[in-house]
Amino acid sequence: MLTTGKGSISLYMQIKDLLxxxxxxxxxxxxxxxxxxxxxAQELGVSQGTVRKAITELVENNVLxxxxxxxxxxxxxxxxxxxxxxxHITDNKGLKVLPDSSVLHCxxxxxxxxxxxxxxxxxxxxxxxIERVRNFxxxxxxxxxxxxxxxxxxxxxxxxNYDLPNTLYExxxxxxxxxxxxxxxxxxxxxxxxxxxxxxKLEVGTPLLEIERxxxxxxxxxxxxxxxxxxxxxxxxxxxxF
Amino acid sequence: MLTTGKGSISLYMQIKDLLxxxxxxxxxxxxxxxxxxxxxAQELGVSQGTVRKAITELVENNVLxxxxxxxxxxxxxxxxxxxxxxxHITDNKGLKVLPDSSVLHCxxxxxxxxxxxxxxxxxxxxxxxIERVRNFxxxxxxxxxxxxxxxxxxxxxxxxNYDLPNTLYExxxxxxxxxxxxxxxxxxxxxxxxxxxxxxKLEVGTPLLEIERxxxxxxxxxxxxxxxxxxxxxxxxxxxxF
DNA sequence: AAGTGGTCTAGACCACGTA
DNA sequence: ACGTGGTCTAGACCACTTG
Numbered sequence: 001m002l003t004t005g006k007g008s009i010s011l012y013m014q015i016k017d018l019l020x021x022x023x024x025x026x027x028x029x030x031x032x033x034x035x036x037x038x039x040x041a042q043e044l045g046v047s048q049g050t051v052r053k054a055i056t057e058l059v060e061n062n063v064l065x066x067x068x069x070x071x072x073x074x075x076x077x078x079x080x081x082x083x084x085x086x087x088h089i090t091d092n093k094g095l096k097v098l099p100d101s102s103v104l105h106c107x108x109x110x111x112x113x114x115x116x117x118x119x120x121x122x123x124x125x126x127x128x129x130i131e132r133v134r135n136f137x138x139x140x141x142x143x144x145x146x147x148x149x150x151x152x153x154x155x156x157x158x159x160x161n162y163d164l165p166n167t168l169y170e171x172x173x174x175x176x177x178x179x180x181x182x183x184x185x186x187x188x189x190x191x192x193x194x195x196x197x198x199x200x201k202l203e204v205g206t207p208l209l210e211i212e213r214x215x216x217x218x219x220x221x222x223x224x225x226x227x228x229x230x231x232x233x234x235x236x237x238x239x240x241x242f
Numbered sequence: 243m244l245t246t247g248k249g250s251i252s253l254y255m256q257i258k259d260l261l262x263x264x265x266x267x268x269x270x271x272x273x274x275x276x277x278x279x280x281x282x283a284q285e286l287g288v289s290q291g292t293v294r295k296a297i298t299e300l301v302e303n304n305v306l307x308x309x310x311x312x313x314x315x316x317x318x319x320x321x322x323x324x325x326x327x328x329x330h331i332t333d334n335k336g337l338k339v340l341p342d343s344s345v346l347h348c349x350x351x352x353x354x355x356x357x358x359x360x361x362x363x364x365x366x367x368x369x370x371x372i373e374r375v376r377n378f379x380x381x382x383x384x385x386x387x388x389x390x391x392x393x394x395x396x397x398x399x400x401x402x403n404y405d406l407p408n409t410l411y412e413x414x415x416x417x418x419x420x421x422x423x424x425x426x427x428x429x430x431x432x433x434x435x436x437x438x439x440x441x442x443k444l445e446v447g448t449p450l451l452e453i454e455r456x457x458x459x460x461x462x463x464x465x466x467x468x469x470x471x472x473x474x475x476x477x478x479x480x481x482x483x484f
Numbered sequence: 485a486a487g488t489g490g491t492c493t494a495g496a497c498c499a500c501g502t503a
Numbered sequence: 504a505c506g507t508g509g510t511c512t513a514g515a516c517c518a519c520t521t522g
Contacts, residue, residue, distance in 0.1 A: 010510060036488060047512045052489085060302075061484065068489050069519030086483060183483040188474035189431035189449035207431035207449035232430035239481055241328060241425040242303065252491060278507060289493045294508085310508050311500035 002044060011046055015054035018044075023063055023074055024218045030076035030173055034064070037072070062181070063218065077180065082167040086183065089230065090238045091136070099134035099141060101166050104199075106130045106157035108150060115147045118214050118225045126150035128157055130164070133199055134228075140200050141235060147225040152176055169215075172223070181218040187211055187237060190229065200231050209237060244286060253288055257296035260286075265305055265316055266460045272318035272415055276306070279314070304423070305460065319422065324409040328425065331472065332480045333378070341376035341383060343408050346441075348372045348399035350392060357389045360456050360467045368392035370399055372406070375441050376470075382442050383477060389467040394418055411457075414465070423460045429453055429479060432471065442473050451479060 002014050022028050034040075037055065041048045055072060058064040062085070065073045075081075083098055090096045110124040121127070127147050134142040146168070148156065153176055157164065165171050172178045188210045197204040208229040215224040230237075244256050264270050276282075279297065283290045297314060300306040304327070307315045317323075325340055332338045352366040363369070369389050376384040388410070390398065395418055399406065407413050414420045430452045439446040450471040457466040472479075 012510075038488085047514095049513085050511060053510085055489095066489065067520085069487085069521080071488060071520095088481075185481045185483065187429055187451060187479035187481065189451040189472075190474075191449050205447070207433050209429060209431040209451070230431075232432075237429035239330075239427045239429065241427065254491075280507085289495095291494085292492060295491085297508095308508060309501085311502080311506080313507055 002046070012050050012053040012057075015040075015044060015046070015051060016057055019054060019058060020063065020218065026177060028074050030074050030179055033071045033073050077167070077169040077173050079167060079170075082169060086169065086180070088185075088237050088239060089142075089235050091235050094238070096238075097136065098166060099136045101132045101134045101144075101164070103157075103164055104131040104133060106164075111147070111149075115225055118212075119147065119149055119222050121149055128153055130157060132164075136235065139234075142228050142230040143196050143199055144226060144228045149223065152178055152223070168224075178223055179217060180215045180224070182220075183213050183215045185211055185213045192229070196229055202231060206231070208232070211237065244288070254292050254295040254299075257282075257286060257288070257293060258299055261296060261300060262305060262460065268419060270316050272316050272421055275313045275315050319409070319411040319415050321409055321412075324411060328411065328422070330427075330479050330481060331384070331477050333477050336480070338480075339378065340408060341378045343374045343376045343386075343406070345399075345406055346373040346375060348406075353389070353391075357467055360454075361389065361391055361464050363391055370395055372399060374406075378477065381476075384470050384472040385438050385441055386468060386470045391465065394420060394465070410466075420465055421459060422457045422466070424462075425455050425457045427453055427455045434471070438471055444473060448473070450474070453479065 002011060004011065019034075028034050035043070037048050037051045040051045044051065055064060055066070059066055062075050065075045067073065079098070083096060087096065087098065107129050109127060109129055111119065111121050111127045113123055115121070115127055116123040116125060119127070126149075128150055130144075130146040130148075132144050132146070133140050134144060153172075156176070169180045172180060189207050190210045192200065192202055192204055192206045192208050194204050196202075196208065197206065209232050211226075211228040211230065213224075213226045213228070214222045215226065216222055244253060246253065261276075270276050277285070279290050279293045282293045286293065297306055297308070301308055304317050307317045309315065321340070325338060329338065329340065331341075349371050350368060351371055353361065353363050353369045355365055357363070357369055358365040358367060361369070368391075370392055372386075372388040372390075374386050374388070375382050376386060395414075398418070411422045414422060431449050432452045434442065434444055434446055434448040434450050436446050438444075438450065439448065442450075451474050453468075453470040453472065455466075455468045455470070456464045457468065458464055
């Protein structure tokens with residue numbers, strides 16, 4: 001239960017942790033409504049303002065979403081979030097459009113040392129490795145290698161099912177109950193390999209922007225490693241520092 | 243003055259705008275203390291909670307900084323902010339250290355079309371163009387070209403004064419009263435030119451990470467264009483998506 | 485009309501830093 | 504001891520959405 005008094009953490013923080021846990025455990029599913037502030041306050045024996053403060057911070061963390069007059073909901077992954085929150089490539093006019101994707105292959109393998117390290121798995125654990133190319137207005141622009149631990153993602157890409165949706169995080173959430181909450185990205189400049197050059201129709205050695213992303217759940221468990229190599233002839237990676 | 247009633251914007255928003263204006267106009271200088279929440283509430287004829295909500299959002303925007311027991315201060319640029327807020331290059335272990343810098347040259351020129359566009363100046367307006375190289379543990383790693391409008395930056399780099407400090411935003415703030423508040427960055431992969439290759443001791447054509455940054459003041463006026471080209475052999479650009 | 489989140493108030497008490 | 508920000512309460516009213 002909640003504790004109060006000297007030396008103990010503040011009430012709203014305890015409530016924040018409690019609400020986070022309920023979301024993390026799947027007690028409240030993405031997209032569903034949570035009890036009203038007043039109900040939660042009664043249940044927890046605190047004032048509405050205290051619950052409100054906890055919820056406010058979770059809204060800032062993109063864990064919950066408020067809708068005036070309707071209620072408070074667990075955030076979920078829709079196309080908008082994929083585009084404006086997790087996708088940072090824009091064309092050189094600053095316009096953001098999701099590229100479409102086509103899968104080149106999808107294989108089950110033991111994790112390489114690098115994959116194991118990034119996903120915090122033992123070397124040799126089974127993983128699913130997807131390679132796909134992403135096109136902007138029919139022009140191949142990015143090559144992506146996506147690595148997922150085989151465990152929670154069970155049958156993904158099985159039975160020759162290369163028909164993966166464009167926005168994978170929606171799939172992870174709906175199909176496997178795994179919600180991506182944050183991601184760490186490392187960007188480097190690399191030279192196009194022969195393989196990449198062929199796919200992207202560029203010269204071997206052309207500089208490509210490499211984005212290595214580790215996607216994490218709410219409790220910071222890494223669940224996806226994605227390495228994208230992107231031609232920056234007509235596009236760039238956009239980041240705003242506030 | 244503050245307005246209330248139907249259709250008018252919320253009180254705390256008006257207060258937020260008012261406080262922002264006072265900071266923007268230099269009425270309260272970076273690093274200085276602002277009146278206490280209680281004093282502001284009395285002055286403005288609202289409750290402390292309302293002032294508090296306005297200040298809370300400005301703290302989240304990095305405009306103000308609270309220090310418990312001491313007061314609320316206008317944020318300023320120190321080394322910590324330069325490193326953790328505006329500098330995104332880390333080594334491949336994830337460690338962040340500021341590189342040192344040495345200026346190659348510093349010239350006054352009319353703005354190129356590109357510079358004028360990015361800084362929202364008329365083509366041909368006088369600008370200051372600084373080129374410097376940045377070293378990590380004595381290894382040249384980044385080449386930077388920094389463009390500033392000559393107007394507000396008066397005598398910067400004049401009289402052969404190539405002794406610019408490493409963290410320029412502190413200089414802009416203290417010397418010229420210009421506070422950088424946010425920045426837009428565009429990242430691309432490019433091939434090292436002969437000039438860059440020589441400085442960085444690399445082969446011509448080596449892929450470099452180009453970071454094109456436009457730095458803005460609180461009222462979103464662009465005041466610095468900075469193009470960094472960075473070897474990503476031992477370092478990378480780190481971005482976290484929450 | 486009823487229920488939700490959004491704003492605002494007035495006042496209490498705590499934790500922290502300074503003098 | 505005093506003033507600051509930090510937490511918490513109880514209650515009022517508004518704005519919005521749904522039945």
